[in-house]
Amino acid sequence: MGKENCIISLQGVNKSFDGVTVVEDFNLDITKGEFVTFLGPSGCGKTTTLRMIAGFETPTSGTILLNGEDITRIPPHKRPINTVFQRYALFPFLNVYDNVAFGLKLKKIPYEVTDKKGVTKTKYRHLTRKEIDEKVMHALKVIDLEDLETRDISTLSGGQQQRVAIARAIVNEPEILLLDEPLGALDLKMRKEMQLELKEMHKKLGITFIYVTHDQEEALTMSDTIVVMRTGKIQQVGTPIDIYNEPVNAFVANFIGESNIHNGIMVDKLKVKFLNHIFDCVDDFPVNEKVDVVVRPEDVIITTIDEEDNGVINAAKKVVKKVADVISGKESQEKVRGHIVTKIFKGIHYEYVIIVGKSEIVAQSTKDYPIDCDVYLDVEPENIQIMKKPLTANIYPEAYLDKNNKLVISDAVFDVDITQLLAGSHVDKELYLIGPDGKKYDLNDADVIAEIPIDKIDIIDGYDHGNANGVIVSIIYKGDHYMVMIRTDEEEDFIADTDYIWNEGDLVSVSVKPENIKLTLKGNIADYEVK
Numbered sequence: 001m002g003k004e005n006c007i008i009s010l011q012g013v014n015k016s017f018d019g020v021t022v023v024e025d026f027n028l029d030i031t032k033g034e035f036v037t038f039l040g041p042s043g044c045g046k047t048t049t050l051r052m053i054a055g056f057e058t059p060t061s062g063t064i065l066l067n068g069e070d071i072t073r074i075p076p077h078k079r080p081i082n083t084v085f086q087r088y089a090l091f092p093f094l095n096v097y098d099n100v101a102f103g104l105k106l107k108k109i110p111y112e113v114t115d116k117k118g119v120t121k122t123k124y125r126h127l128t129r130k131e132i133d134e135k136v137m138h139a140l141k142v143i144d145l146e147d148l149e150t151r152d153i154s155t156l157s158g159g160q161q162q163r164v165a166i167a168r169a170i171v172n173e174p175e176i177l178l179l180d181e182p183l184g185a186l187d188l189k190m191r192k193e194m195q196l197e198l199k200e201m202h203k204k205l206g207i208t209f210i211y212v213t214h215d216q217e218e219a220l221t222m223s224d225t226i227v228v229m230r231t232g233k234i235q236q237v238g239t240p241i242d243i244y245n246e247p248v249n250a251f252v253a254n255f256i257g258e259s260n261i262h263n264g265i266m267v268d269k270l271k272v273k274f275l276n277h278i279f280d281c282v283d284d285f286p287v288n289e290k291v292d293v294v295v296r297p298e299d300v301i302i303t304t305i306d307e308e309d310n311g312v313i314n315a316a317k318k319v320v321k322k323v324a325d326v327i328s329g330k331e332s333q334e335k336v337r338g339h340i341v342t343k344i345f346k347g348i349h350y351e352y353v354i355i356v357g358k359s360e361i362v363a364q365s366t367k368d369y370p371i372d373c374d375v376y377l378d379v380e381p382e383n384i385q386i387m388k389k390p391l392t393a394n395i396y397p398e399a400y401l402d403k404n405n406k407l408v409i410s411d412a413v414f415d416v417d418i419t420q421l422l423a424g425s426h427v428d429k430e431l432y433l434i435g436p437d438g439k440k441y442d443l444n445d446a447d448v449i450a451e452i453p454i455d456k457i458d459i460i461d462g463y464d465h466g467n468a469n470g471v472i473v474s475i476i477y478k479g480d481h482y483m484v485m486i487r488t489d490e491e492e493d494f495i496a497d498t499d500y501i502w503n504e505g506d507l508v509s510v511s512v513k514p515e516n517i518k519l520t521l522k523g524n525i526a527d528y529e530v531k
Contacts (some may be wrong), residue, residue, distance in 0.1 A: 004320035006068075006209050007032040008176060010052065013046055015060030015232075022048050026062070030210065030225075032175075035202050037211045037219040040229035041255070046212045049180050054083050065437055066175075083178040088161050090153050090168075097149035100139055100167045104132045107172065139171040142204050144197075159190045166201065168245040176208045183218065195221045215226065216256050220244065228252050249387055253294040256498075258302070260361050263395070264293035264386070265493065275356045276491075277336045279379060283386035288474040288485060288495060292387045297351065299383035300363035303335075303376045335376040358398045364368040391454060391483070393518075394495055399450040401443045403430050407450055407517060410490035414469035415514040416441060416450075421521050423429050432530065440530040447522040456516035459484065459508050466511030470494065472502050486510055 008030045015023040022186055023045040030036050038046035051057040053064060055076035064072045071079055077280045084240065090099050108124040115121065115201045127135075140146040143163040153161060169177055179198075183191045199222045202209050213219055219226050220240045227250075228235045228243065236248045247253035250261050264274035266285045271278055285291055338361065340356040349364045354375065361377065369375060396409045407414040417426045423445070424436030433441040473493075474485035484502055486494045494510050502508070 004028065005032050007034075007066065008210075009063075009065040010049070010053070011065065012061045013049070013052065013064065015045070015052060016060045022232050023052070023059075026232075026234060028227060028234065028237065029447050030208060032208055033206050035199070035209045035211065035224045036227060037223040037225070038227050038229060039213060039216065039219040040235075041214055043231075044229040044398040045232040046214075046229050047180055048209060050083075050180055050212050053176070054081055054178055055079050074305050078446060081178060082172055082174040082176075083180065084162075084165050084169045084182045086184045088165045090161060090164060092153050094153065095149070096140070096145060096153065096156070096164055097136055099153060099164055100149075101132050101136045103168065103172055104135055106235060111201045121384040135171050135173075136167075139167040141165045142170065142201055157190075158186050159194055160188065161199070162194060166198075168200075170207075172206060174207065176210060177205075179209065179211045179215055182211075182212075183215075191215075191218070198222055199339065211488055226256075227256065230255075238247050247294065247385065247387070248388075249292065253292075253385065253387070258362060260295045260297065260299050262293045262295075262359065262361075263389075263397070264291045265289070266291060266386075269408045270381075272384065275336050275359055275361070275377075279384055280381040281383050281384045281386055283384075285386055285388070290389050290391070290485070290495065293381050294385040294387065295361070295383065297362045297364040298349075299379055300361060300365075300368065301378040301380070302352070302354075302363055302365050302367070303378075304369065305374050305376065307336075325360070334376050338375055338377050340369055340371055340373045340375060343369070380530075391495060393454060394452045394457075394493075396450040396452075396492075399448050401446045401448060403431075403444040405433075405443060407448070407519070409450060409468075410488060411494040412488065412490075412492065412510070414450075414467045414512055414517060416517045416519060417514050418519065420519055421448075422525055433528075435525075441525060441528045442530050446528055449520040449522065451518040451520070452494050453492075453516060454483070454510055455497045456512060457488065457494055457513040459496055459498055459500070459502065460511055461506070461508060463507055463509060466509035467509040468492075468494065470508060471512060472504055472506045472508060475502060475504060 006029045010026050010028045013023060013026040014021065026049060039047060040046050048057060052059050055074060060073060062068055079373045091102065094102065104127055108126055110122050110124055112120050112122055137146060140149055143166055145160065145163055156164065183194050186194060211222065223235065223240055226240055226243050227237050230251055236243055236252050241258050243252065247256060253259045254261055262274040264272045266287050266289050267273045267278055268287060270281055270284060271279045272291065272293060293294055336356055338356040340352050340354050342353040345350045350368060351370065354361050354363055354377065359505055378408050399407055399409045401418065402408050405418050407416040418429065418433055422433060422435050425433050430432050435441065460466050468488050470486040470488040472484055473487045476483040480496050481499050484496050484498055486496065486508060
């Protein structure tokens, strides 16, 4: 990666436990003085990566360099790296001063002496009491606790105890400070205060901070660089602004901040269709490519029907826009119309959940709109993020089960195995799902997410020979097979891999075997229990 002034470099690092890979092909360079945050859900490998940097774990493969030197196999006590843990690990029988001084009292520093023969030798000595006092008081000053050095640990607040733990880590003057979710045990108000204090400490010390958290707010508030992780792999590396405004995939968009993520399709150059509406966008993707569309709630523009339809000024604007569209040759479209179903006051804005057709979108506004109100929605082109959809399966987030336990995607009906929704269950004669404990569930009209692999769809020539009818709108040759997009009358798309040659415009049927459809229930299975 070759960053200038690089202090730590992880090159092809992998870590496995009992054959299970928890960190995979991790490559990262960290600059001296940088505040880097590893961000991701629980179990993504961020703490394991931190422990490998500290020396508490050894990589299964790969190399860790410190200032260009290989430290992969060097033990923790020989690395100029200290760690602050979530649980503080303070000594309750020592006061603040002695907790911070504990490591210094054990530490030995080298010094050179010359014997009678003129030979220079290196010896080691303990720090003097004056040296220890100077270092401890400097560390306490950095964390603003210099007046509490004689206090017992048990009399300190959680935030103060955390600062003592930080002082004990920095008093040894490490080149790198590792912080493993150090604010996790604090209440919300204290966490917010400590976020700002940690950032200020970082500026004062000028050393490299590597911070681990699953809290996106902490990462956005404090970091120079954020490393987003998922299942042991790096998803994106960038500044907080870059990661928030330009997420590389749907996972990052959903994990960093609130996001509306919708299935979309590119219908023309710089035009994407989602929410059954065509929007202008700034990301260029091939026509007919299925994409993930990300819109932040704060970027959704809400206007009421009255605001849009009434008034001389608005009427004049509509006429001007219509004339401009005719002159430019653009197709004039009505705005997206939705219905507000919930409203939450967030302090500085309101958050709305708005139903558009069968879809749901979250929007934020400082205006107070009533619940059960119809509104128009719009999004500026630069605020629509288009991302490549990984094409391994067709995902249908708006599917549901009917009274016969069949899957409904738009108007297409599929046989499915609903027992996959509850381990150890079976279906009785009345079509109820019976759990292993005997509880009965009625899944009629249950909302589910359906997943159909693209290599498990059969394409049949002609209509009415399968689960859905459609027309082939796109064919892409992939070297050893074709990727075909079939669009139904309800404008639902099925992407399928096939060895056979088809033509665009062919009328076909889509067929999928029940065992090839994966279902995920939205919500809790307990909501469908028959009492």
